[in-house]
Amino acid sequence: MKKLVILISGRGSNMEAIVRACASEGWPARVAAVIANRPDAAGLAFAASHGIATAVVDHRQFPDRDSFDAALAEQIDAIAPDLVVLAGFMRVLTERFVDHYAGRMLNVHPSLLPSFPGLKTHQQALDAGVRFHGASVHFVTSKLDHGPIVVQSAVPVEAGDTAQTLAARVLATEHIIYPRAVRWFVEGRLALDGSRVTLTPSEPQWLFAGHTAGEGA
Ligand code: GAR
Secondary structure: EEEEEEEEOOOOHHHHHHHHHHHHHHOOOOOOEEOOOOOOOOHHHHHHHHOEEEEEEEEEHHHOOHOOOOOOHHHHHOOOEEEEEEEEOOOOHHHHHHHHOOOOEEEEEEEOOOOOOOOHHHHHHHHHOEEEEEEOOOOOOOOOOOEEEEEEEEEEEOOOOOOHHHHEEEEEHHHHHHHHHHHHHOOOHHHHHHHEEEEEEOOOOOOOOOOOOOOOO
16 A cells, blocks of 8 residues: 655645545555645645645745754655655655655646646737647655656646636636646656656556537537
């Protein structure tokens, strides 16, 4: 039984999707803890109500990134997880922290990487005029919002989209691809080959949510 630790900063809807999929699909894994960097992270309540241990490492209590990351790593390592899952964890992590979890830390980012790293990705996509946008699940490396891509989802950008409507369309796909990627990891099906991630046995490492509103699926 593999152990997962999920890190959140806020709402935690991706964490919730992973917790639900882990239980309903009977993964050979359990979510051992959910850790937030903010005491008011809404997702903590969901985790606690599902019997998952929760903890807060409040970044505002630390003078710098190094000391925060060291305290966070101490909490995580006490659980000895097989995989660390960043689910809307909005902190830039130090190289030392990232290296410590190399090959065993995943993140979801709301864009088709390598396009639009950083914040306000949906507005960036609208401003760039792209016709497709999406989300990426990737192994975490020390370069922010980069790293070997496990799975991506693509959605169309519709006329009249706002950052909010686009975010909602992308988020719905995050809730599908992130649990899928974590399941592949716990099933031991992912292998890293440089910047490529292979899945064995293979299946599509992408999701195309191609229907437009009003046209049906
Ligand atoms: C998600 O859209 C996730 O992709 C994004 O934050 C949101 C968290 O929502 N993450 C990033 O922007 C990381 N660079 P959630 O708390 O409901 O899962």
